[in-house]
Amino acid sequence: MKMTELQFEMIKENLRQLTSKECFYKEKLKDVDIESVRTQEDFEKLPFTWKGDLREAYPLGLQAVPDEEVVRIHSSSGTTGIPVIIPYTKKDVEDWAKMFARCYEMAGITALDRIQITPGYGLWTAGIGFQAGAEYLGAMTIPMGPGNTEKQLRMMQDMKSTVLCATSSYALLLAEEIGKRNLTDKIYLRKGVIGSERWGSKMRARIAAELGVQLYDIYGLTEVYGPGIAMSCEYECGMHYWDDYLYFEIVDPKTGKNVPDGEVGELVITTLRKQGAPLIRYRTHDLTRFIPGECKCGSKFPRIDTLIGRTDDMVKVKGVNIFPSQIEEMLKNVPEASSEYQFMLDHLFGKDECTLFVEINKGVDKKQAETAIQKAFKEKIGILVHVKPVSIGDLPRSEKKSTRIFDNRY
Numbered sequence: 419m420k421m422t423e424l425q426f427e428m429i430k431e432n433l434r435q436l437t438s439k440e441c442f443y444k445e446k447l448k449d450v451d452i453e454s455v456r457t458q459e460d461f462e463k464l465p466f467t468w469k470g471d472l473r474e475a476y477p478l479g480l481q482a483v484p485d486e487e488v489v490r491i492h493s494s495s496g497t498t499g500i501p502v503i504i505p506y507t508k509k510d511v512e513d514w515a516k517m518f519a520r521c522y523e524m525a526g527i528t529a530l531d532r533i534q535i536t537p538g539y540g541l542w543t544a545g546i547g548f549q550a551g552a553e554y555l556g557a558m559t560i561p562m563g564p565g566n567t568e569k570q571l572r573m574m575q576d577m578k579s580t581v582l583c584a585t586s587s588y589a590l591l592l593a594e595e596i597g598k599r600n601l602t603d604k605i606y607l608r609k610g611v612i613g614s615e616r617w618g619s620k621m622r623a624r625i626a627a628e629l630g631v632q633l634y635d636i637y638g639l640t641e642v643y644g645p646g647i648a649m650s651c652e653y654e655c656g657m658h659y660w661d662d663y664l665y666f667e668i669v670d671p672k673t674g675k676n677v678p679d680g681e682v683g684e685l686v687i688t689t690l691r692k693q694g695a696p697l698i699r700y701r702t703h704d705l706t707r708f709i710p711g712e713c714k715c716g717s718k719f720p721r722i723d724t725l726i727g728r729t730d731d732m733v734k735v736k737g738v739n740i741f742p743s744q745i746e747e748m749l750k751n752v753p754e755a756s757s758e759y760q761f762m763l764d765h766l767f768g769k770d771e772c773t774l775f776v777e778i779n780k781g782v783d784k785k786q787a788e789t790a791i792q793k794a795f796k797e798k799i800g801i802l803v804h805v806k807p808v809s810i811g812d813l814p815r816s817e818k819k820s821t822r823i824f825d826n827r828y
Contacts, residue, residue: 419679419708419720421458425665428690429461429698436696441482442475443698462667462676466686467700472502472641480695481505488694493541494640504640505694511550513691517660518551518646524658524717525609525634525649527581529556534579536588537613538564543644544613548583551646557581564588567595578606586617586625590757591815593628607631613638613645618746621757635724639702641695642687648722656709656721663691666722667699668708671729679708684729685722703728705741733763733825735770738800742822745774748798754778754787758813761803765827772803777810 421429433452436443446465455461472480480503481488487507494502506514527533533552537544545563552559560577562570570592573579582589589612596605607629613636626633637657638645648659659666668683669676677683685702705728709721727741734740740761749755756777764771774795778787784807792805 419666419668421461421665422661425661425690426458426461429665429688430455432690432696433698436482436698439482442471442480443482443696446471447698464699466674467697469502469641469701469703473500476500477503478505482696483507483693491541492543492640492644495542502641507693510643510692510694513663514547514643514646515550515554517643517663518547519554520660521611521634521636521646521649522551522555522557522581524651524715525611525632526652527555527557527609527611531580531609532558532560532577533581533583534560534562534570534574534577536562536564536570536582536584536592537645543638543640547638547644547646548611567592571595571599571601574607575601575604580606581609581611582607582629582631583611583613585816586612586621587816589625589629589633590621593625594811594815597628602630605629609634611636618743618750618757620746620750620755624757637722637725639704641700642689642697642702643692647687650724651713651715651717653714655713656723658713658717658719658721661720664688665690666708666720668706668722669701671705677707679710682707682723682726703730705729731823733761733823735763735772736801740799740801744799745795745822748794749776749791751798752787752790752794754782754790754807756810758810759822760813761823763823763825763827770827772801773806774803775806775808775813777813778807780810782807 437447437452488505489508490506490511492504535545535548537548539545549559549561560573560579589610596602608631610629610631610633612633622633635650635657636645637648647664648657650657665688667676667686669686671684682705685704685706687700687702688698689696705726706722709723713721726743732739732741745761756779758777760775762773776791787807788805795803
């Protein structure tokens with residue numbers, strides 16, 4: 419993707435600012451002559467920023483403004499190590515709300531909608547991001563937060579919520595509960611904004627059908643504002659991202675070199691306007707690709723494809739690299755299978771053993787499903803797995819992100 423002149427000017431000014439004050443990037447770029455960065459190619463030679471860099475900067479090493487300009491902090495979960503702390507200025511918070519409001523507008527959501535927000539609040543960026551964007555848009559906000567499904571459904575009926583914001587896992591749980599309780603005719607939802615985790619087309623179709631809504635993908639990460647930096651439109655052909663606030667690159671995960679437009683690689687993000695904790699060439703670990711050409715919706719904002727996975731959620735089994743997206747794609751083409759699965763890896767008696775638990779559709783013979791799924795897995799992914807068919811609802815549902823691959827080998 420070609421960098422615009424304005425993007426380059428903003429990046430160059432950022433580099434000058436960040437290397438002239440005591441902050442993370444002054445040390446990070448100490449060996450770089452900023453004035454020698456004159457082209458996009460020069461910029462692409464700058465070192466990447468990694469999650470490890472951000473952890474080493476804990477707690478406030480990323481902060482690039484004086485304390486009196488910081489109005490809020492957010493943090494990653496820290497489940498895989500030291501959390502990452504991200505400071506925000508007042509302008510950062512306002513810019514984030516503006517971007518998020520754009521996301522809602524991309525989905526055809528207006529000030530007349532009633533937006534029920536189920537992602538978590540607190541240090542996590544999700545809940546408050548959805549809320550700030552809805553308020554900036556002028557819509558009625560129902561800030562439920564996660565859990566308490568009984569109350570979620572009660573408020574959904576009584577407040578006549580028209581938009582549901584949720585993780586795909588929790589949206590599925592709510593859809594199933596609405597079906598079980600025969601509440602479909604008492605629900606007023608028309609759209610769902612789904613983020614925080616990747617999800618397959620089969621799961622998407624189930625949620626859309628059971629809730630009777632059109633679904634939209636929203637993208638973001640704590641290190642770069644939070645959710646709201648990219649959004650799908652009604653044509654469901656990738657996600658538009660806000661290139662007046664962010665510069666995206668797609669690189670080969672192994673070599674770090676930029677790949678041709680349309681080729682899958684790792685998303686790398688540079689912030690253009692962020693003040694509290696700007697980022698230069700941040701490796702997200704998310705795998706996607708640029709979608710060339712103009713979108714049918716008419717938006718001039720460029721697009722990336724729906725995420726296909728992460729460089730760090732791949733598992734290697736018997737010499738074969740396996741991503742969750744491959745399992746979801748395989749299940750999509752097996753009529754007997756529903757959307758939910760768990761892939762278990764164990765090392766028993768000196769060799770790797772793989773077990774795939776899959777929920778199967780009602781009325782399907784389990785032996786027939788087992789044979790069909792096992793055959794499809796072997797053909798599409800290349801290894802033989804033990805398939806354990808289970809009934810819909812047997813696998814656990816999550817109010818947050820669902821874990822689908824369990825590697826118990828180490």
